Amino acid sequence: MxxxxxxxxxxxxxxxxxxxxxxxxxxxxxxxxxxxxxxxxxxxxxxxxxxxxxxxxxxxxxxxxxxxxxxxxxxxxxxxxxxxxxxxxxxxxxxxxxxxxxxxxxxxxxxxxxxxxxxxxxxxxxxxxxxxxxxxxxxxxxxxxxxxxxxxxxxxxxxxxxxxxxxxxxxxxxxxxxxxxxxxxxxxxxxxxxxxxxxxxxxxxxxxxxxxxxxxxxxxxxxxxxxIYIDPAISRYIVELVWATRAADRVIGPRGAFVEAGASPRASIAFTRASRALALIRGRNYVIPEDVKDLAQRILGHRIALTFEGIAEGVTTTQLVTEILNRVRTP
Missing domain, CATH: 3.40.50.300 (P-loop containing nucleotide triphosphate hydrolases)
Structure with a gap:
């Protein structure tokens, strides 16, 4: 070590x-x-x-x-x-x-x-x-x-x-x-x-x-x-997910323009702590990518602010987080 x-x-x-x-x-x-x-x-x-x-x-x-x-x-x-x-x-x-x-x-x-x-x-x-x-x-x-x-x-x-x-x-x-x-x-x-x-x-x-x-x-x-152990590759994955909320237009295309503000570094900290806890709950002493994915909606959803146009178009943060998960490569 x-x-x-x-x-x-x-x-x-x-x-x-x-x-x-x-x-x-x-x-x-x-x-x-x-x-x-x-x-x-x-x-x-x-x-x-x-x-x-x-x-x-x-x-x-x-x-x-x-x-x-x-x-x-x-x-x-x-x-x-x-x-x-x-x-x-x-x-x-x-x-x-x-x-x-x-x-x-x-x-x-x-x-x-x-x-x-x-x-x-x-x-x-x-x-x-x-x-x-x-x-x-x-x-x-x-x-x-x-x-x-x-x-x-x-x-x-x-x-x-x-x-x-x-x-x-x-x-x-x-x-x-x-x-x-x-x-x-x-x-x-x-x-x-x-x-x-x-x-x-x-x-x-x-x-x-x-x-x-x-x-x-x-x-x-x-x-x-x-x-609980978290591999550097998974830490990188967490940071890329959080960063994607700040550059949503580049990650998920035109719908990303409906994001007014993305998640702060506090989201990365929350991901790290929560994924470790989730791994323990599931009986492991290490984090896997599925732990991070299972937490994404709960950690990112309330940290993404939508523009007025996005709200008017009926866009939801749940949809945007799902699209980000689909676009960011899983380690």
């Missing part, structure tokens, strides 16, 4: 992490019916501390899935229901005057927890959304000029409803870029929906199982994920 290469997860690490992952997956399976890709995204977020944005019409278990992931880990959890009148201080905390001491006491807000669920994030105002930027990126908050570090690990899961736009505030590009993955949920199949009804009758969703892993075990899994 050369000096510049990271250590590689060994068989013992993979086996140990896999045992914990099985327990976490079993916990999620109790509350989340179907939605295989969603469960995969939740595990990737857990292993990388990469923030997740879950989008779907109402009633597709976004909040249930996020709460289930929090319940699977023996750590602190906070749920923040976003509304137009939610203030930044309601999230990060504030200073309160203590008459008995004549001084201000700092009251930390709910963001100071290991796992945060921001329900309907696009219902909060732009000012409140911006209060999350420092927390999500810098993993700290500032109250009264004093810095407060957030817990380790720290993961934000946000949900949004794409079809109800009244009283909502679209997320700015800067905040969208802070989310490692954006997953769009689909409707369950008839069989899956029938299974939901069965579990409802059996009271499954009212149960409160013991956590599937401790914070220490989670940190061990995260370390194992960071040690």
């Amino acid at each position: 050369t000096a510049h290469q990271p250590s590689t997860a060994n068989t013992r690490e993979i086996t140990s992490a896999a045992e914990v992952l099985v327990r976490v997956q079993g916990y999620l399976d109790t509350f989340v019916v179907g939605q295989q890709r969603l469960r995969e995204s939740l595990l990737i977020g857990l292993l990388t501390e990469g923030h997740l944005l879950l989008e779907s019409v109402p009633g597709l278990a976004k909040t249930t899935a996020a709460s289930a992931l929090a319940g699977a880990v023996s750590s602190s959890f906070a749920r923040i229901q976003c509304t137009p009148d939610l203030l930044p201080s309601d999230i990060i905390g504030t200073q309160i005057y203590n008459a008995s001491t004549g001084a201000f006491d700092t009251r930390l807000g709910p963001v100071h927890a290991h796992i945060i669920l921001l329900d309907e994030i696009n219902r909060s105002s732009a000012k409140t959304q911006s209060a999350m930027l420092e927390a999500m990126q810098e993993r700290q908050t500032t109250i009264g000029g004093k810095r407060f570090d957030l817990p380790n690990p720290f993961l934000v899961m946000a949900t949004q409803n794409p079809i109800e736009q009244e009283g909502t505030y679209p997320l700015p590009e800067a905040q969208l870029d802070r989310f490692m993955l954006k997953d769009v949920l689909a409707y369950p199949t008839p069989d899956e929906e029938l299974d939901i009804l069965r579990r409802l009758d059996d009271g499954v969703f009212e149960t409160h199982p013991d956590p599937a892993c401790s914070v220490e075990e989670l940190r061990g899994m995260q370390q194992s994920a960071s040690n």
Whole structure:
């Protein structure tokens, strides 16, 4: 192994992490019916501390899935229901005057927890959304000029409803870029929906199982994920995919002109971290090109900005990412 290469997860690490992952997956399976890709995204977020944005019409278990992931880990959890009148201080905390001491006491807000669920994030105002930027990126908050570090690990899961736009505030590009993955949920199949009804009758969703892993075990899994080997050829492939979003007209032709802005280097970092986690979830200590391809829509889709003409023509980022995958050579 050369000096510049990271250590590689060994068989013992993979086996140990896999045992914990099985327990976490079993916990999620109790509350989340179907939605295989969603469960995969939740595990990737857990292993990388990469923030997740879950989008779907109402009633597709976004909040249930996020709460289930929090319940699977023996750590602190906070749920923040976003509304137009939610203030930044309601999230990060504030200073309160203590008459008995004549001084201000700092009251930390709910963001100071290991796992945060921001329900309907696009219902909060732009000012409140911006209060999350420092927390999500810098993993700290500032109250009264004093810095407060957030817990380790720290993961934000946000949900949004794409079809109800009244009283909502679209997320700015800067905040969208802070989310490692954006997953769009689909409707369950008839069989899956029938299974939901069965579990409802059996009271499954009212149960409160013991956590599937401790914070220490989670940190061990995260370390194992960071040690997964990624070949330089695959790293080059990742960079070429991200670069293609910035030069889409040269890569995919005329439709590429509908791209106003491509993905930032943060997408390459997200690809690298998420593909390592996905390899671990799939029982390997090395990344393969299929891991990268399976993540492309979730990592690139929300980082591509379309021109007004592209939106008017009905072009979607899903279509563009698919075309990029077809044009960029697989190693």
